Amino acid sequence: MTKMMMAAVLDAAETIVVKDIPQPEVGPRDVLIKVANCGICGSDIHSFKTGMYVEPGQVMGHEFVGRVAELGAEVTGLSPGDRVTGFSAGVCGECDACKAGQFILCADLFQNSTGYGRPGAFAEFVRIENAELGGNIHLLPDTIDDTAAAMIEPMSIGVTAAASAGVKAGDKVVVLGCGIIGNGCIQAAKAAGASEVLAIDISPLRLKLARECGADDVFDARTGDALQWVMNRFGAAPYHYNVGGNADVVFEAAGIPLTIQQSLEMVRPGGTICIVGLPEVPAPIDTTKIVHKMPTIIGSLGGDFVATIEKIASGAIDPRPLATHRFALGDAPAAFAKQLLVEESMKVMISPAA
Ligand SMILES: [Zn+2]
Ligand SMILES: [Zn+2]
Numbered sequence: 001m002t003k004m005m006m007a008a009v010l011d012a013a014e015t016i017v018v019k020d021i022p023q024p025e026v027g028p029r030d031v032l033i034k035v036a037n038c039g040i041c042g043s044d045i046h047s048f049k050t051g052m053y054v055e056p057g058q059v060m061g062h063e064f065v066g067r068v069a070e071l072g073a074e075v076t077g078l079s080p081g082d083r084v085t086g087f088s089a090g091v092c093g094e095c096d097a098c099k100a101g102q103f104i105l106c107a108d109l110f111q112n113s114t115g116y117g118r119p120g121a122f123a124e125f126v127r128i129e130n131a132e133l134g135g136n137i138h139l140l141p142d143t144i145d146d147t148a149a150a151m152i153e154p155m156s157i158g159v160t161a162a163a164s165a166g167v168k169a170g171d172k173v174v175v176l177g178c179g180i181i182g183n184g185c186i187q188a189a190k191a192a193g194a195s196e197v198l199a200i201d202i203s204p205l206r207l208k209l210a211r212e213c214g215a216d217d218v219f220d221a222r223t224g225d226a227l228q229w230v231m232n233r234f235g236a237a238p239y240h241y242n243v244g245g246n247a248d249v250v251f252e253a254a255g256i257p258l259t260i261q262q263s264l265e266m267v268r269p270g271g272t273i274c275i276v277g278l279p280e281v282p283a284p285i286d287t288t289k290i291v292h293k294m295p296t297i298i299g300s301l302g303g304d305f306v307a308t309i310e311k312i313a314s315g316a317i318d319p320r321p322l323a324t325h326r327f328a329l330g331d332a333p334a335a336f337a338k339q340l341l342v343e344e345s346m347k348v349m350i351s352p353a354a
Helices: 042-050 152-164 180-191 204-212 226-234 257-266 287-293 305-313 329-340
Strands: 004-012 015-022 031-039 063-071 083-086 125-128 137-139 172-176 196-201 217-220 237-239 242-244 247-252 267-275 296-299 323-328 347-351
Touching (some): 063 152, 137 305, 152 180, 152 267, 152 305, 172 226, 172 257, 180 196, 196 226, 226 257, 237 287, 329 347
Parallel strands (some): 172 247, 196 217, 323 347
Antiparallel strands (some): 004 015, 031 063, 031 125, 063 083, 083 137
């Protein structure tokens, strides 16, 4: 007889239904995890609002922690009861990106991965297919509690962005947008030795959390000119026919046209802009600044779980202040409603174990 489990299913845009569905079956190379906690991601909210990324009937949720409940016969290195996190990435293994080892660029990734195509972790159980310890499933040390563990995936975006941007000791850094991704950039930049990190947002809650999590100063962009504020703090840097900001590295994590333009104004000549925000509309940009300042402009997608687990375990970064609310699985619709209230919530957790 098929075992059933409770799950939160996205039936249509803005409609989450909690119901019983079949528990995932465990193949010889799979691991079934009893979910303790799963955070609601910005991409889950996009899907919830618009139906984007997923088909009706999707169980979303990819920011989870839990305990191994069942193991396939061929899985090595894990035992029932182990605390783990993970992500089944449904890459094709055959495209040019996959052959080059750049799995994050595989076009299949968002169609066939945990919470995108494959069932996610807003459920009592989630399955990691073809489990590979240290690859798509990770053992967690006791120093990382279940709250922090459910934020390894979102924090890994900032950790990888800071590494890709080459943040180093003494750098002057600006972070535009202080949602969970921007907050991760702030923490990772500090952990990488940045001498000063300035954070800019328009939400008092996000600015408060940015400061709590290590930003040296914060600015509410509703109160004045953010570029001028950055120039007051980091100094002005002349470039051909103009004067602009003097930041070594700018992280664009707000994802709006204005902040994308500001990133070009705030970076120093020869500095680095790392774009992690996802604007819903294209941004008009002044490419003359790209020519005259010659910044390195990079995009960063996805994150390194192993590096992030190390940084959280050592205390170099701490996402726990970001978990503002927690709901039982049966209250998943209310959890999504709370996550939509950006003035009140940062990271809302759904706890099937509660
Ligand atoms: Zn996420
Ligand atoms: Zn591929």
